[in-house]
Amino acid sequence: MAKTKSNRQDEIENVRVVIRVRPLSKKEEIKGHQNIVVVDRSENVITLTKPDTVNGKSKSFKFDYIFPEDCTQMDLYRLIALPIVEKAFQGYNGTIFAYGQTGTGKTFTMSGVSNQNDLKGIIPNTFSHIFTQICRASGERFFVVTVTYLEIYNEDVHDLLSSNPNSKLEVRERPDVGVYVKDLMGFTVDSIESITELMNRGNANRMTRSTLMNDVSSRSHAIFTINIEAKDMADNKTTIGKLNLVDLAGSERLSRTHATGDRLKEASNINQSLSVLGNVISALVEGKSSHIPYRNSKLTRLLQDSLGGNSKTAMIAMVSPSDVDYEESICTLRYASRAKYIKNHVRVNVETKKGLIEAFEHEIAELQKRVAQISLAEEKVIKLKKKEKDKAQIESVSEELVKTEKERSDLLQKITVIQKKILVGGENLFEKAQQQQFLLETSSAEIENLDKSQQQLKEALEKKGAERIDVEEKYSSLQEEDIALTKKIKKVQCLLNDVKEEHADKEHEYQREMQALLDTNRLTVREIQLASVMIDYYIPKEYLKKIELNTQWNQDTTEYQMRGVAYTGNNMRKAVSAFCSKEKPVRPKMKTVYHLYNISKSKQRARTSWVPRPNGNRQMGCRSAQVN
Numbered sequence: 001m002a003k004t005k006s007n008r009q010d011e012i013e014n015v016r017v018v019i020r021v022r023p024l025s026k027k028e029e030i031k032g033h034q035n036i037v038v039v040d041r042s043e044n045v046i047t048l049t050k051p052d053t054v055n056g057k058s059k060s061f062k063f064d065y066i067f068p069e070d071c072t073q074m075d076l077y078r079l080i081a082l083p084i085v086e087k088a089f090q091g092y093n094g095t096i097f098a099y100g101q102t103g104t105g106k107t108f109t110m111s112g113v114s115n116q117n118d119l120k121g122i123i124p125n126t127f128s129h130i131f132t133q134i135c136r137a138s139g140e141r142f143f144v145v146t147v148t149y150l151e152i153y154n155e156d157v158h159d160l161l162s163s164n165p166n167s168k169l170e171v172r173e174r175p176d177v178g179v180y181v182k183d184l185m186g187f188t189v190d191s192i193e194s195i196t197e198l199m200n201r202g203n204a205n206r207m208t209r210s211t212l213m214n215d216v217s218s219r220s221h222a223i224f225t226i227n228i229e230a231k232d233m234a235d236n237k238t239t240i241g242k243l244n245l246v247d248l249a250g251s252e253r254l255s256r257t258h259a260t261g262d263r264l265k266e267a268s269n270i271n272q273s274l275s276v277l278g279n280v281i282s283a284l285v286e287g288k289s290s291h292i293p294y295r296n297s298k299l300t301r302l303l304q305d306s307l308g309g310n311s312k313t314a315m316i317a318m319v320s321p322s323d324v325d326y327e328e329s330i331c332t333l334r335y336a337s338r339a340k341y342i343k344n345h346v347r348v349n350v351e352t353k354k355g356l357i358e359a360f361e362h363e364i365a366e367l368q369k370r371v372a373q374i375s376l377a378e379e380k381v382i383k384l385k386k387k388e389k390d391k392a393q394i395e396s397v398s399e400e401l402v403k404t405e406k407e408r409s410d411l412l413q414k415i416t417v418i419q420k421k422i423l424v425g426g427e428n429l430f431e432k433a434q435q436q437q438f439l440l441e442t443s444s445a446e447i448e449n450l451d452k453s454q455q456q457l458k459e460a461l462e463k464k465g466a467e468r469i470d471v472e473e474k475y476s477s478l479q480e481e482d483i484a485l486t487k488k489i490k491k492v493q494c495l496l497n498d499v500k501e502e503h504a505d506k507e508h509e510y511q512r513e514m515q516a517l518l519d520t521n522r523l524t525v526r527e528i529q530l531a532s533v534m535i536d537y538y539i540p541k542e543y544l545k546k547i548e549l550n551t552q553w554n555q556d557t558t559e560y561q562m563r564g565v566a567y568t569g570n571n572m573r574k575a576v577s578a579f580c581s582k583e584k585p586v587r588p589k590m591k592t593v594y595h596l597y598n599i600s601k602s603k604q605r606a607r608t609s610w611v612p613r614p615n616g617n618r619q620m621g622c623r624s625a626q627v628n
């Protein structure tokens, strides 16, 4: 389990995911179902062979631990529940939830068979563990244990411990408390007996029915919550550990269950909330978005802290060994594979407000004060009675004494009831319930054994060392490799999309450039045509050759230049007239010309028409205008 310190208080810890494979049932054996599951205990790899495939195609997955069909309820408790319950005593939150297809053993794992000690599930074993721990604690430690039990059926929350379990309760949220169920009843327990009695009451109220897949199928998600408040008198510090023990309703393929009507609605609600749970897991694992869809179902809202929040969480995914359940088992294993990447931020919950222990102590003190007052008043009345001679007066005083006596005994009874709620570490629990002694002692011995076996397991794990960690970190299963490859493909796809977009952009740009070039080309052709027309109309052919001969391309200025241009055209005209007149050349008065132009527009126009513009209809090179 990855574990790092994120800051002074929080530890970052992955959700622990284990698999439990149940044995083939008698029914399945009679029907001739085949066991397609193989567990590699040393490597914690589970392999499922696809039925009806020629060469036995198989899929393998690796997990924190895999419990094969011959594992015991105690094996599971030791490895999964025990460390979480121990931590709850130190003020950590813990969650254990059972997930899987219908009929795979979730209720068997969480509750078990109540009248057979070795078949008891995690919940009843937790009771023995908790009370044993209290017995073993020092007398300096006080405890209050409270219990709630609810179910979510068809997206409605019901209190399984209420006298009216059918009424629907609301899920609310407050910044100081977080998500909670309004009016959910909490019960304080002081013995294994009292807590077991509550569990049985809740189980009896739980919604179950017989389905095609399971004779007693739980149709609701059930959350059994145990709060352990512990006050250390030495440092006056109070911690609260909250344990959520969750038995989820089973996923099922509607085509296989043939459900109709209400049962269909029930099954779709179960699948729907499990799919929201799956989405929450995916969102937490992918970490792409900061939005985790907890609010999409009551289950995920209530388990918000257990998934990605402040809780040490273990998920037990149940798998059927049967060939007919191959598809569902693969789905469960995929689901579970994702969950192991969820990171929780755990910390000790230190009670800053007045806790239950303090509230009870305060109440006891108040009641004791009242008892003291009554005792004083009684003494006075007794004295008065002794002095009194009047018979009637004596009678009324006696009546008063009876009343106060009754009040005092009621108060003392109340005090005893409240005192019983505060469990003092050490011996007094044995005094309270002698019948528990045997259970507790056996549990103590068991826990010592558990400690030892845990230590052995730890050592064995450490032995595997770096190689194991390396393998785990790389590809802890083929499924993980699959995820990694899918991620890679997605990345490449993203890159490809980027390249495609860039290509499209470039294509667009190229088209634009092409268009611009074509436009330029068209313009150039037009200019060349104009130049050709001008040459054809104004330059006699014999001069053209001369011009061509005397024209050369200048690389630097990128233009044609005429040799001896200084001795041509207007340059020569200016020089000749200056030489002939020997006078200063007279600049033409452009203003006058301009005015004249304006005045006799038609005349000017007539002059310009000397050089007629080429007519588009005329053939190139055909001279129809007169040259002056």
Ligand SMILES: Nc1ncnc2c1ncn2[C@@H]1O[C@H](COP(=O)(O)OP(=O)(O)OP(=O)(O)O)[C@@H](O)[C@H]1O
Pocket: 021, 022, 023, 025, 069, 100, 101, 102, 103, 104, 105, 106, 107, 108, 109, 214, 216, 217, 218, 219, 248, 249, 250, 251, 318
């Ligand atoms: N590990 C196991 N060993 C022996 N029997 C088991 C085991 N797991 C389950 N079973 C038996 O299989 C049957 C179905 O188990 P269970 O009711 O616990 O399943 P589930 O997953 O809770 O089903 P649903 O989701 O329908 O409530 C029960 O008869 C139970 O006793």
